[in-house]
Amino acid sequence: MSVLLKVENLKTQFKTDAGLVKAVDGISYHVDEQEIVGLVGESGCGKSVSQLSVMQLIPTPPGKITDGKVIFEGQDLLKFEAKGHEMRSIRGAKIAMIFQEPMTSLNPVLTIGRQLTEMLELHLGMNKKAARERAIELLRLVGISSAESRIDDYPHQFSGGMRQRVMIAIALSCHPRIIIADEPTTALDVTTQAQLLELMKDMVEHFRASLVIVTHNLGVIARYAQRIYIMYAGHIVETGTCKDLFAHPCHPYTIGLLKCIPRLDEEQGKKLVPIVGLPPNLINMPPHCAFIPRCPYSTERCKREPWPELKLIDGQHYAACYADIQEK
Amino acid sequence: MEPSQNDILLDVKNLKMYFPVTRGVMKRKVAEVKAVDDVSFKLKRGETLGLVGESGCGKTTTGRCILRLYLPTSGQISFEGHDISTLPESKIRPLRRKMSLIFQDPFGSLDPRQSAGSIVGEPLIVQQLVTSRAEYEERVEQLFRVVGLDPGMTDRVPHEFSGGQRQRIGVARALACEPSLIICDEPVSALDVSIQAQVINLLEELQEGLKGLTYFFIAHDLSVVRHISDRVAVMYLGRIVEITDSKTLYENPLHPYTRALLSAVPIADPCVEEKRERIILKGEVPSPLNPPSGCSFHPRCSIATKECSQVIPPLRDVGGGHEVACIRI
Numbered sequence: 001m002s003v004l005l006k007v008e009n010l011k012t013q014f015k016t017d018a019g020l021v022k023a024v025d026g027i028s029y030h031v032d033e034q035e036i037v038g039l040v041g042e043s044g045c046g047k048s049v050s051q052l053s054v055m056q057l058i059p060t061p062p063g064k065i066t067d068g069k070v071i072f073e074g075q076d077l078l079k080f081e082a083k084g085h086e087m088r089s090i091r092g093a094k095i096a097m098i099f100q101e102p103m104t105s106l107n108p109v110l111t112i113g114r115q116l117t118e119m120l121e122l123h124l125g126m127n128k129k130a131a132r133e134r135a136i137e138l139l140r141l142v143g144i145s146s147a148e149s150r151i152d153d154y155p156h157q158f159s160g161g162m163r164q165r166v167m168i169a170i171a172l173s174c175h176p177r178i179i180i181a182d183e184p185t186t187a188l189d190v191t192t193q194a195q196l197l198e199l200m201k202d203m204v205e206h207f208r209a210s211l212v213i214v215t216h217n218l219g220v221i222a223r224y225a226q227r228i229y230i231m232y233a234g235h236i237v238e239t240g241t242c243k244d245l246f247a248h249p250c251h252p253y254t255i256g257l258l259k260c261i262p263r264l265d266e267e268q269g270k271k272l273v274p275i276v277g278l279p280p281n282l283i284n285m286p287p288h289c290a291f292i293p294r295c296p297y298s299t300e301r302c303k304r305e306p307w308p309e310l311k312l313i314d315g316q317h318y319a320a321c322y323a324d325i326q327e328k
Numbered sequence: 329m330e331p332s333q334n335d336i337l338l339d340v341k342n343l344k345m346y347f348p349v350t351r352g353v354m355k356r357k358v359a360e361v362k363a364v365d366d367v368s369f370k371l372k373r374g375e376t377l378g379l380v381g382e383s384g385c386g387k388t389t390t391g392r393c394i395l396r397l398y399l400p401t402s403g404q405i406s407f408e409g410h411d412i413s414t415l416p417e418s419k420i421r422p423l424r425r426k427m428s429l430i431f432q433d434p435f436g437s438l439d440p441r442q443s444a445g446s447i448v449g450e451p452l453i454v455q456q457l458v459t460s461r462a463e464y465e466e467r468v469e470q471l472f473r474v475v476g477l478d479p480g481m482t483d484r485v486p487h488e489f490s491g492g493q494r495q496r497i498g499v500a501r502a503l504a505c506e507p508s509l510i511i512c513d514e515p516v517s518a519l520d521v522s523i524q525a526q527v528i529n530l531l532e533e534l535q536e537g538l539k540g541l542t543y544f545f546i547a548h549d550l551s552v553v554r555h556i557s558d559r560v561a562v563m564y565l566g567r568i569v570e571i572t573d574s575k576t577l578y579e580n581p582l583h584p585y586t587r588a589l590l591s592a593v594p595i596a597d598p599c600v601e602e603k604r605e606r607i608i609l610k611g612e613v614p615s616p617l618n619p620p621s622g623c624s625f626h627p628r629c630s631i632a633t634k635e636c637s638q639v640i641p642p643l644r645d646v647g648g649g650h651e652v653a654c655i656r657i
Contacts (some may be wrong), residue, residue: 042520150502189382196594260525262555274525
């Protein structure tokens with residue numbers, strides 16, 4: 001499969017009164033065609049900011065993309081003006097985004113239909129009638145019953161799960177190449193979460209698109225994604241195919257994460273092994289690896305040297321750690 | 329006489345909690361929300377009973393009825409042998425010393441202008457458990473140590489603590505009166521995964537240390553509930569549909585809703601995930617204002633028959649304390 005989106009050395013910083021926040025500090029990743037990629041990390045690790053940077057949706061100021069390239073269809077998206085027409089023709093049309101909060105990401109004073117047809121009219125140049133027909137078709141596709149009448153409803157008339165279905169319909173409306181789903185199901189119940197993830201998987205297959213799932217839930221990634229990136233404090237610390245990474249995690253943070261979540265199929269009476277300490281404060285970060293205070297494998301070398309580069313383990317599996325860890 | 333390990337701490341029988349829906353100036357009652365509808369279970373001293381279900385199924389309401397924060401519509405709640413379901417408010421307060429609550433939101437549940445020490449110590453004063461200033465301070469410091477907080481931080485205010493530390497303050501407050509029952513209402517849902525394990529382990533260690541401490545653990549995350557609980561009750565639209573020990577729950581779930589719920593929770597292992605059966609439920613949880621007739625799960629159930637829409641299935645024992653409410657099992 002060929003590479004569809006390639007992000008190189010992306011850096012996004014925020015100037016705050018307390019100091020400089022390096023939310024994303026030189027990450028590189030890629031998304032292949034028709035692939036489902038997972039991006040995992042705890043809150044504040046920069047996973048959402050990295051995705052917003054790709055879409056150039058970072059509020060400037062205080063935020064600024066200071067370095068890096070986002071190569072999509074042979075063009076560097078970061079060369080375009082954030083509000084220019086090139087970026088607009090990509091945002092929503094070729095790269096679509098589904099946000100976490102289905103309650104707040106839809107406009108409450110516009111009907112669902114208007115929010116769908118706006119996209120179709122703007123990006124695809126459809127007339128009103130055609131756009132409305134297409135919108136009904138899309139709503140039906142994402143599993144909204146009696147779409148003809150519900151198209152004129154407002155977001156508050158939909159439940160949380162239904163709103164997220166509408167979001168999926170909007171994201172799909174212009175046949176995007178990539179859909180970025182930022183914590184798409186976090187606010188929802190597990191059975192609704194399962195319904196929506198299954199729907200998203202079917203839809204990206206149907207539309208031959210790629211999907212980037214941003215989440216803190218490793219289970220969701222294990223179920224749906226082919227490849228995974230683990231983020232910590234603005235860096236990618238480990239990446240690989242799901243099979244490799246879950247079977248042989250090589251970064252202390254990944255190992256810690258897998259040991260500290262309760263599993264549904266675990267033995268009774270098994271103790272969880274928490275990761276000690278707290279996630280780092282991103283203000284004025286040290287030049288070395290930020291996981292050191294919580295890392296059971298850290299050595300003097302970790303403190304002396306800069307943040308480690310991603311190092312090849314095998315195949316597509318890379319980890320950013322000086323220690324050589326092989327755990328089952 | 330010292331009570332034995334196996335005695336029943338809490339016995340809930342046919343608990344019902346209906347909230348009226350009113351309309352107009354006269355507050356005319358137009359409908360009822362049956363938040364908890366005929367729920368019965370027993371809680372042994374020293375065990376952890378988990379309660380899972382989706383939002384709006386009545387888990388929190390059940391917890392609040394046990395604490396008598398709501399006056400139940402009907403049913404009995406006996407706590408340590410006393411029926412507390414109809415006691416007047418004045419007689420409830422001394423009993424509340426024996427039960428406490430840990431809230432979900434570590435940000436909203438602590439008064440931002442109160443110091444951490446006074447949050448933890450307030451129950452001691454309210455319940456008149458300390459006689460002198462020195463005793464109070466000593467007790468607060470001890471509570472801080474028990475939950476793994478530095479006693480030097482008693483003068484700080486909540487915003488100076490991280491989410492995990494705040495939840496520890498909540499745990500310390502819950503422990504202040506040496507309760508026998510703690511109702512944990514989604515205590516880890518708002519925390520980051522790496523911090524969740526710290527709080528779960530703390531709760532487990534406390535139970536091992538204090539013999540007889542009983543938890544009623546409410547959460548929507550089935551893997552967390554199964555990890556911490558001895559027994560698990562599954563709730564759907566105000567009713568318990570299945571109750572069993574947590575080993576059987578995963579290995580042999582009987583109710584179709586429990587099966588769907590289990591299959592909806594992904595396991596962080598791609599090799600396991602490949603082999604798992606996925607049951608995707610259709611539709612959404614119906615409104616509790618107008619629940620379906622008969623078994624309220626029948627419109628979404630894959631094995632429902634005509635009879636299911638007519639009779640409300642009772643919870644019955646299928647052996648070994650495994651109770652399930654389904655006529656098709």
